[in-house]
Amino acid sequence: MKNNDIKSLSSACILVIGNEILSGRTEDKNINFIAKRCDKIGVSVNEVRIIPDEPKIIKDTVLTCHKIFDYVFTTGGIGPTHDDITTECIASAFNLDIEINEEALKRLKHHYRKLKVELNESRIKMAKIPKGALLNDNPVSSAPGFIVKNVYVLPGVPKILQAMFNGLEDKIKGVTNIISKNIIVHSPEGEIADFLEIIQNDYKNVSIGSYPYFRPPEVGTNIVLRSINKTLINEASIAICAKLKEYKIQFEDT
Amino acid sequence: MKNNDIKSLSSACILVIGNEILSGRTEDKNINFIAKRCDKIGVSVNEVRIIPDEPKIIKDTVLTCHKIFDYVFTTGGIGPTHDDITTECIASAFNLDIEINEEALKRLKHHYRKLKVELNESRIKMAKIPKGALLNDNPVSSAPGFIVKNVYVLPGVPKILQAMFNGLEDKIKGVTNIISKNIIVHSPEGEIADFLEIIQNDYKNVSIGSYPYFRPPEVGTNIVLRSINKTLINEASIAICAKLKEYKIQFEDT
Structure with missing residues (x-):
């Protein structure tokens, strides 16, 4: 059943540095x-970390996440x-030298020439990339990102x-083909919690989430079903809607 | 000089579970x-993690962060x-039993009686709190949060x-008394990077951040100075403004 399990997707981690x-x-x-x-592509973001501009923390976190996840952004x-x-922290994490990347420098020169702005030493820094890294194109302001390993x-x-x-x-x-389905329930989640748990246990390969919303005077719940198996999503959704009707709870099956 | 260092503040971590x-x-x-x-209170958020609804991950992450930071939210x-x-993951992390908290139950009863809504088994779950935990008041929907250790x-x-x-x-x-000062510079950060680095080195106990903004056609930079020492902030700020004038760069010293 592992193939039907949403956990078997490629995994990713987002590291926000700042x-x-x-x-x-x-x-x-x-x-x-x-x-x-990522959700659209079918990659599962399993963790996000926001970390400070501290070299040791950046380096350690990048290395840790590089080992755990398929993709680190x-x-x-x-x-x-x-x-x-x-850039210097990632180079240091993977023991890579940093060098002026000729392609990156060419793009920066072109960009700043067009803007009639000097390509000074600080801006040239943005062409310094770990050796062997692939460039990520920047169609807005030219200075590229890059890819090292994952x-x-x-x-x-x-x-x-x-x-x-x-471009990536x-x-x-x-x-x-991750499929997701949303049922909007016009009742607080306390009304539906009991049968939702039973249906989740019946459909272990469908991830069923319950998300309350609170916009007084309206209080309600979004039930979100996610799976890579359409049949299972449909079956679980029918089971939930049947229970909502039995409980006389208003809902929108979107 | 450690007392003047922003890093000597109490530290916090935010764990978003979902x-x-x-x-x-x-x-x-x-x-x-x-x-x-936290910034206003003078507590430094040093890390944020967003993690999934997975018992082992929640438990391990809570324990890790509990040991590293002064506060975990x-x-x-x-x-x-x-x-x-x-709740059950945090109880398990600290080897605590979960019990019906009488005060929490009283609040839920009162709240749902007022709403004329049944306090069913699912809602009673929200009164189940780790033994010995302090309650965090919920003036909106009564179900409390709680505090276990930090x-x-x-x-x-x-x-x-x-x-x-x-209420917390x-x-x-x-x-x-963290003091922060913002200088809005009407030029991209590539114009100011060289002298900013020198001033940061001169004022190691002032955290100087450079944050580009990009709202075409306007491109500019916010320079943010942060410290608990007002004199140092003022001195660093004067040094930056002097350089901006020398470079004939427009700015707003707010």
């Missing part, structure tokens, strides 16, 4: 974007300033990250 | 709220349904979490 997220100054916008995209810390230290290094600025991720998706292998 | 965040179905709204509040998984397993257990619904956190703040000890 003091500004931890201090609350900036609200992260990348986790949800990457999570949704890092965000942040690849710009031109002193607090952008992701670690995909992405920028923190959402607009640039999103554009870069678009064919490099990420997932199961493309 | 498959719905990892799948991208729900966008987390609690990390930024808790991070901002968990969000999610304390509702009435089968996928709400945070682990503060909070719900996932943002409105309820926020109300609960308000006097239990959390921080340094209340």
Whole structure:
């Protein structure tokens, strides 16, 4: 039955690197974007960590996650300033030298020439990439991300990250047929908890989640079914809807 | 000099528990709220982890973070349904029994009586709390969170979490005088990276962050200075503004 199990998908971890997220100054916008995209590709994000701009912590966390997950996506810390230290930490984690990547430098030169802006020493830093890394194209501001082993290094600025991720998706292998189904229940989850647990036990290869929403005066629950097996999703969904009718609970089967 | 160092603040970790965040179905709204509040109280959030509804992972992560950080805030998984397993995982992590907490039950009875809704078995589950835990008041929907050692257990619904956190703040000890200063620079960070690094090296007890923003056609940088020492912040800020003037770069010193 393992093939029907959502846990058998490729796994991923998102590492958000940045003091500004931890201090609350900036609200992260990348986790949800990457999570949704992975979900669509059929890669299961199993963990997210937000960590500070501290070399030892970045290095240790990258190495730990590199070993546990099929894909590691890092965000942040690849710009031109002193607090952008992701590249050197990743190179150090994998004992790689950093060198000026000629292709990256060419792209930066082209970009800044067009903008009529000087390609100074700080900006040239963005062409320094671990030796042997593959480049991730940046159609917005040219400075590339890169890939080392299973670690995909992405920028923190959402607009640039999103554009870069678009170009990456064919490099990420997932199961493309995760199916998800949503039942909106117009009652609090306390009303449905008992039979939902029984149906979850009957359908172990369907992940059944119960998510309360609270928008006074309306209180309700989203029941979300997820699986790679359409028949099982349909069967579990029919079982849930039958119970909702039996309990005379209003719902929308979307 | 350690006392002036922002790293000497009390440390905290936020543990977001929930498959719905990892799948991208729900966008987390609690990390930024808790991070901002901690920042205000003077507690430094040093890590955030988002983990799935898996008993072993929850238990191991809670124990790991309990040992590393002064405060651990968990969000999610304390509702009435089968996928709400945070309470039992935390009890198991600390070898505590779970029992009906009489005070919690009293509050639930009162709440559901007022709503004229049955307090069924699933809802009674929300009064089951690890033995000896302190309750966190829930002024919205009555079901309490709780505190075990340094682990503060909070719900996932943002409105309820926020109300609960308000009642908690006097239990959390921080340094209340973190000072932060923002300089808005109307130039990309590549223009200022060189002198910013020098000033950061001169003022090691001021954390200087550089955060590019990108709202075409406007491109700029926020420089954020943080410290518990007002004099140092002022000195570093004067040094940065002097350099910005020397470089003829437009900025707003807010």
